[in-house]
Structures are given as structure tokens and as C-alpha cells.
Amino acid sequence: DMGGHDTYMHKEISEQPDAVDRVLRGRIDDRFSTVHLGGLNLDPREARGIRRVKILGCGTSYHAGLIGAGLIEGMARIPADAEPASEFRYRNPVVDPDTLYIAVSQSGETYDVLAAVQELKRKGARVLGVVNVVGSAIAREADGGVYVHAGPEVCVVSTKCFTNTVVAFALLAVHLGRIRDLSVTDGKRIIEGLRKLPAQIQEILEGEEDIKKLAAEYAEAKSMMFIGRVRGYPVALEASLKLKEISYIHAEAYPASELKHGPLALIEPSLPTVAIVPDDDLLEKNRAALEEIKARSGRILAVAHREQEKADHTIVVPKNEDELDPILMGIPLQLLAYHTALAMGRDIDKPRNLAKSVTVE
Ligand code: F6R
Numbered sequence: 001d002m003g004g005h006d007t008y009m010h011k012e013i014s015e016q017p018d019a020v021d022r023v024l025r026g027r028i029d030d031r032f033s034t035v036h037l038g039g040l041n042l043d044p045r046e047a048r049g050i051r052r053v054k055i056l057g058c059g060t061s062y063h064a065g066l067i068g069a070g071l072i073e074g075m076a077r078i079p080a081d082a083e084p085a086s087e088f089r090y091r092n093p094v095v096d097p098d099t100l101y102i103a104v105s106q107s108g109e110t111y112d113v114l115a116a117v118q119e120l121k122r123k124g125a126r127v128l129g130v131v132n133v134v135g136s137a138i139a140r141e142a143d144g145g146v147y148v149h150a151g152p153e154v155c156v157v158s159t160k161c162f163t164n165t166v167v168a169f170a171l172l173a174v175h176l177g178r179i180r181d182l183s184v185t186d187g188k189r190i191i192e193g194l195r196k197l198p199a200q201i202q203e204i205l206e207g208e209e210d211i212k213k214l215a216a217e218y219a220e221a222k223s224m225m226f227i228g229r230v231r232g233y234p235v236a237l238e239a240s241l242k243l244k245e246i247s248y249i250h251a252e253a254y255p256a257s258e259l260k261h262g263p264l265a266l267i268e269p270s271l272p273t274v275a276i277v278p279d280d281d282l283l284e285k286n287r288a289a290l291e292e293i294k295a296r297s298g299r300i301l302a303v304a305h306r307e308q309e310k311a312d313h314t315i316v317v318p319k320n321e322d323e324l325d326p327i328l329m330g331i332p333l334q335l336l337a338y339h340t341a342l343a344m345g346r347d348i349d350k351p352r353n354l355a356k357s358v359t360v361e
Contacts, residue, residue, distance in 0.1 A: 107133055
């Protein structure tokens with residue numbers, strides 16, 4: 001049942017305010033400005049003993065994991081990174097007992113992720129799951145974890161589950177942070193930011209008509225560049241993946257800082273760039289990247305917290321705490337991919353060559 005929407009993708013994009021509400025529900029503890037996660041199976045002493053965090057997933061879940069790694073490293077001050085689960089499996093990784101491994105999956109059935117979890121457990125590692133489907137293989141195999149509570153996702157490409165997964169990581173980051181060195185003040189600041197998300201997502205969704213107009217323009221492109229810096233880079237990666245999956249337009253994502261090391265050679269009027277430009281400590285650096293692109297006559301669509309004068313168009317999104325901005329900045333780009341694909345007449349819910357859960361190697 002599409003509930004009045006033309007596609008599941010549109011339905012699932014629209015459900016995000018409620019979905020985010022669900023992942024937060026019952027988990028915030030205002031008394032200690034922290035977060036309770038019932039299924040984690042990690043006591044405070046164990047949480048303090050973690051020396052590294054390694055996040056594993058595929059596709060969109062890997063991108064959510066990249067943002068999650070930034071959140072955990074930033075708030076809990078534990079070195080954290082994310083890696084595609086299949087790459088991890090095949091490089092015979094060093095498995096370290098002081099590392100917390102986190103497997104991320106919407107379906108909970110992705111074979112490469114499951115196989116990585118099994119290999120880790122066989123070597124004695126502690127593995128948590130950040131999973132959407134309750135009782136799925138990865139959820140059962142993990143030592144504990146956080147359910148994402150996005151609700152059923154039918155469209156082959158992931159939207160609401162991506163957003164909820166990142167919110168789940170923010171919850172985990174506050175939880176680990178408050179056991180370690182995140183102050184009460186910062187815990188409270190992030191919690192207040194999390195509570196603002198559903199209404200802010202709703203506000204972004206109300207701008208859909210404007211994004212649809214932009215999509216009609218960008219649907220003519222043969223190729224698109226997506227750039228972001230630090231927190232913005234995984235947002236660029238995910239937006240680029242979404243566009244290519246459903247529109248079949250070639251898209252690349254680069255860290256903004258890498259432009260001058262190669263991809264700037266591609267910039268010309270027929271290759272538009274989507275730039276993630278949050279109002280944070282990196283704003284000036286990001287603006288400099290826009291100037292570099294403009295100097296080569298590149299067209300720019302910025303996603304920002306205020307109009308960017310170097311950009312041809314700006315999608316303005318509401319500001320949250322710097323740490324949580326990536327969650328909001330991804331949402332208009334789901335709509336951009338959606339309306340671009342729609343304008344091109346694509347089969348949005350079932351893109352060619354793809355399956356919802358990849359249970360083979
Ligand atoms: C992207 C997409 C895929 C999945 C990937 C992992 O829109 O749908 O990239 O994200 O196959 O799937 P899960 O999260 O079920 O492990």
C-alpha cells in the first residue's frame with residue numbers, strides 16, 4: 001500500500017519525520033543527558049575499554065556508517081572508521097579484542113556483512129548490529145545492537161533507513177560519549193538537536209516543489225559531481241549513489257579538498273556540481289571550492305544553511321547542531337534524485353540490475 005504516493009520511494013522519503021521520531025522514542029534520558037539503548041549488551045566498564053570502533057556495511061549502509069564513525073569519534077573520542085564489509089572480509093584484517101565492531105544493514109541479510117560478522121565472531125571479536133529488520137540474520141548473529149526502527153522499506157533504494165541509521169549512530173555516540181568524556185552540556189545540546197530533527201525534516205519536505213523544478217534542470221546532465229568536506233563528504237557519497245541508482249546518470253563524489261588533485265579537470269558547464277556547504281567551521285574552505293568550480297564555468301547547486309552567492313542555485317536547509325547537520329543535508333538530495341529519475345521516466349522503486357537485499361557474494 002503506497003498510501004496515496006506514486007512510488008514507495010516517495011512514500012518512504014515522506015515518512016522520515018515519523019521514522020526519526022520512532023528511533024528516538026524511549027531512548028533519551030534527560031536526567032543524565034544521555035541515551036539508553038536496551039539491546040547493546042555493553043556495560044559501562046566494557047564501553048570504557050574500547051580502543052577503536054570499526055563500522056562495516058555495504059552501499060548506503062556503509063555511507064551511514066561513515067557518518068556514524070564521525071559521530072562516535074567526535075563525541076566519544078574513540079578512533080572510528082567505516083569500511084565496506086566485503087573489502088574488510090577479503091583483506092584478512094587484524095582482528096583486535098579492544099576494537100568494537102559494528103555491522104550496519106537495513107535488511108540484516110546482506111551476505112557480505114553477515115560473512116564479516118561471522119568471521120569476526122569466530123576470531124573472538126565483539127560485534128554490535130545497527131539493523132532495521134528485527135530478528136534478521138545479522139541482528140541474531142551480533143552480540144547486541146541498536147534497532148533502527150525505520151519501519152518496512154520496500155523501495156530498492158534506501159532513504160528513510162539511511163536517515164534513521166545515522167540517527168541511531170548519533171544515539172550510540174551520545175551513549176558512549178557520556179560514559180567517557182562528553183560533557184553534560186554537550187550531551188544536552190545533542191539531545192536537543194535530535195529532538196528538533198522531525199520538524200526540521202518536515203520543513204525540508206515542504207520545499208519539494210522547488211527541488212522538483214531544480215531536478216527538471218539537472219535531468220539533462222550526462223554526469224554530475226558531488227562534493228563535501230569531512231561531515232559533508234559521506235552526504236555527497238550517498239547523494240551520488242542515490243542519483244546513479246535510480247536515474248542512471250553517472251555521478252561521482254569527491255571530498256571538496258581533493259578537487260584540485262584531479263577531478264577539477266572535469267569541470268566545465270555541462271558537468272554540474274552539487275556541493276554540501278554547511279554553516280560550520282569549514283564554511284570558508286567550502287566556499288573556496290565553489291570559487292574554484294565557478295572559475296571553470298561549472299554550474300553549482302549548493303545545499304547550505306543560507307544562499308551561496310557562488311552557486312547557481314541553493315537549497316537552504318534548517319540548521320541544527322554541527323554534528324547533526326549531515327542528517328538534514330541528505331534529505332533534499334533524496335528528493336533531487338527522485339525527481340530527476342521521475343522526469344526521466346525511470347522505474348524508481350525497481351531500478352535495473354539491483355535487488356533490495358543482496359544475499360549472494
Ligand atoms: C542503496 C541500496 C544498497 C544497500 C546495500 C546494503 O540505495 O539500497 O546500496 O544499501 O545493498 O543493504 P543492507 O543495508 O540491507 O545491508
